[in-house]
Amino acid sequence: MQKLKLLVAVIVMGVLLVSCGLPPLPEHPREVKPFCENIYQINLEENPDFPNAFIGACIAYFQTGNTTAFVSLCRHEPIWEDIGVTSKAECMDYFKNYTE
Numbered sequence: 001m002q003k004l005k006l007l008v009a010v011i012v013m014g015v016l017l018v019s020c021g022l023p024p025l026p027e028h029p030r031e032v033k034p035f036c037e038n039i040y041q042i043n044l045e046e047n048p049d050f051p052n053a054f055i056g057a058c059i060a061y062f063q064t065g066n067t068t069a070f071v072s073l074c075r076h077e078p079i080w081e082d083i084g085v086t087s088k089a090e091c092m093d094y095f096k097n098y099t100e
Contacts, residue, residue: 032062051076067098 026035036058043050053072060069073079074091085091 026062029062032059036062047078049076049078051078067095070095 023035023038026032033055036055039058040050040052040055043054051073053076057070057073061067070079071092074088074095080086080088080091083091083094085094
């Protein structure tokens with residue numbers, strides 16, 4: 001359940017995913033990349049500046065289970081708004097210190 005909350009915090013762009021519904025989490029490794037690409041496309045439609053680096057970070061997260069996979073996204077300001085921070089440093093701290 002906590003992993004879903006993290007994904008929602010990082011992935012959800014406002015009401016879009018609430019109205020569309022979050023796709024089911026991947027159950028097999030081969031499903032991870034399509035899942036991450038799907039979430040990226042949903043977010044890209046809402047925010048054309050959404051970073052494509054999200055796909056790699058999402059895949060890395062599912063491979064490792066470590067939220068630091070998302071730290072690389074902190075150079076992209078659209079992510080700051082999604083998680084409620086105002087700087088790159090705050091963003092990095094958010095993902096480094098996130099606990100389930």
